[in-house]
Amino acid sequence: AQSVSQHNHHVILSEAASLELGCNYSYGGTVNLFWYVQYPGQHLQLLLKYFSGDPLVKGIKGFEAEFIKSKFSFNLRKPSVQWSDTAEYFCAVTAYNNNDMRFGAGTRLTVKP
Amino acid sequence: DGGITQSPKYLFRKEGQNVTLSCEQNLNHDAMYWYRQDPGQGLRLIYYSQIVNDFQKGDIAEGYSVSREKKESFPLTVTSAQKNPTAFYLCASSTGGASNYGYTFGSGTRLTVV
Numbered sequence: 001a002q003s004v005s006q007h008n009h010h011v012i013l014s015e016a017a018s019l020e021l022g023c024n025y026s027y028g029g030t031v032n033l034f035w036y037v038q039y040p041g042q043h044l045q046l047l048l049k050y051f052s053g054d055p056l057v058k059g060i061k062g063f064e065a066e067f068i069k070s071k072f073s074f075n076l077r078k079p080s081v082q083w084s085d086t087a088e089y090f091c092a093v094t095a096y097n098n099n100d101m102r103f104g105a106g107t108r109l110t111v112k113p
Numbered sequence: 114d115g116g117i118t119q120s121p122k123y124l125f126r127k128e129g130q131n132v133t134l135s136c137e138q139n140l141n142h143d144a145m146y147w148y149r150q151d152p153g154q155g156l157r158l159i160y161y162s163q164i165v166n167d168f169q170k171g172d173i174a175e176g177y178s179v180s181r182e183k184k185e186s187f188p189l190t191v192t193s194a195q196k197n198p199t200a201f202y203l204c205a206s207s208t209g210g211a212s213n214y215g216y217t218f219g220s221g222t223r224l225t226v227v
Contacts, residue, residue, distance in 0.1 A: 034215055044218040099144045105155040
């Protein structure tokens with residue numbers, strides 16, 4: 001089955017700093033890739049997804065991610081973080097034409113005002 | 114409003130008891146899933162079901178059981194065989210087939226063994 005690694009367990013940034021969260025997956029075939037966010041006390045929400053086409057995908061709240069097939073990576077980026085971005089971020093993968101999703105361990109982002 | 118309802122929000126269980134967590138969706142989604150969330154381990158797949166009356170084990174199915182008698186409902190039973198059941202349990206659903214647009218998640222049930 002597919003698997004996901006997130007390199008950073010906890011990231012602490014000041015407001016306006018740039019963000020990049022690493023995500024690598026392990027699967028030999030075609031994949032669909034996702035980033036989810038969990039704000040304190042809230043549901044998991046979909047930030048963005050990649051299925052095919054342009055490897056640079058844009059999501060909600062100014063987030064984007066780039067799929068680099070040769071590196072099996074799908075890193076999440078934001079040019080300038082805000083205090084309200086404080087949350088836990090999960091990278092996830094499904095094999096193409098398959099619905100069971102595997103998640104990374106998550107990265108906790110703390111943005112200092 | 115369409116969504117997923119998990120109940121109860123908090124559940125306490127004595128050691129040796131079975132307990133059932135409820136998950137209901139009104140999104141007309143074919144597929145439903147159960148995950149367990151532990152700090153530092155992310156979400157781990159317990160069971161999933163792509164159609165009624167069919168389900169598959171995920172990565173950590175031991176000590177758990179499920180049923181899918183109706184499209185809307187996918188209850189999870191945590192049995193006494195589960196060695197470390199204290200965790201946060203999340204239910205999700207999605208449209209079936211190749212067009213997986215991501216999951217819709219419920220608000221979770223926090224289970225504590227006392």
